[in-house]
Amino acid sequence: MENNKNNNEVIDLRVVFKKIMDNKMLYFKVMPIVFVLSCAYILCIPRTYTSSLSLAPEMNNNSSLGGTIGSLASSFGFDIGSMETSDAINPMLYPDLMEDNGFIVGLFNIKVASADGEIKCNYYDYLTKHQDAPFWSKGINSIKKLFAEKETQIKGVSKSSPYMLSKRQDGIAEDIRKDITISIDKKTAVITITAQAQDPLICKTLADSVKQRLQVFITNYRTSKSRVDEEYYKNLAAEAKDEYEKARQLYGSYADANTDVQLASLRSKQEDLENDMQLKYNAYTAMTTQYQAAKAKVQERTPAFTLVKGAAVPVKASGPKRMIFVIGMCILAFIGCTIYILKNNIKRFFIQENI
Incomplete structure (x- = not known):
């Protein structure tokens, strides 16, 4: 019992290598075929x-x-x-x-x-x-x-x-x-x-x-949002301008028609028209100021962009990696052949080592 416990199984690499060399013709047959097929396949893939x-x-x-x-x-x-x-x-x-x-x-x-x-x-x-x-x-x-x-x-x-x-x-x-x-x-x-x-x-x-x-x-x-505000104040300014133009023309026409009139009621109406014109002018001025501020806000909100790295016309193709692919397939073929050779002879490669 003690002797069995003191024996460890280890792989005899000499036997493994000999087995591989005995079947080296399998590599000579498979590797060229894999190489040719890999090259034929990868060359058909567009770069x-x-x-x-x-x-x-x-x-x-x-x-x-x-x-x-x-x-x-x-x-x-x-x-x-x-x-x-x-x-x-x-x-x-x-x-x-x-x-x-x-x-x-x-x-x-x-x-x-x-x-x-x-x-x-x-x-x-x-x-x-x-x-x-x-x-x-x-x-x-x-x-x-x-x-x-x-x-x-x-x-x-x-x-x-x-x-x-x-x-x-x-x-x-x-x-x-x-x-x-x-x-x-x-x-x-x-x-x-x-x-x-x-x-x-x-x-x-x-x-x-x-x-x-x-x-x-x-x-x-x-x-x-700033462009919406700009359009909103632009429309308000245009409406205020129209109202002001109408009030100014009405006041001018009334003032021209009643230049020499001394009646208090007519002078009072003229003052009312003048006050209404002034109010509408103030409203037009305020809306114009708001419109200009909204235009400035659009410019303020417009982001600036810094090009850290520009796009260049590539000199070399990025894919497929043809050489890597072919080498990888050849390595896989070598590993596959080795597994095929050794899979039925695994027990033969172990030797008992006494400790």
């Missing part, structure tokens, strides 16, 4: 390019103390600035815009051009007509079209309602969500836009276009 940019929007600080606390909290990964803002949409929600069909459909009409100049169209047509795909993918799509049901779609529905897309348009929208991403750094609030395409110039164009549309969205949202 893609990636371009990104970083954008820093203007942030409102309520107080210097709040800014100090926010800076301290950001070092620990907390965004106090987004909690202090009075906006319903804080910067942390900007990446969620890619989930909105309205924002995605707005990207359909982006004008794109390939680096070689052969492709010049909008983004929607580029995704539907100018995409390279593996031969098996084209075959599968052709088969799907044979069995696909006809779509019922209202003409121009994507323009009138981005939330009533056809099946094809919805598929293109999903492809755009995969190719374009918006992310934000919680510590610095820097927005990063990344675009992917099969052409290096097109992916840069996409990143710049998304940046412009994001800036327009942020600006429109931040200034929406």
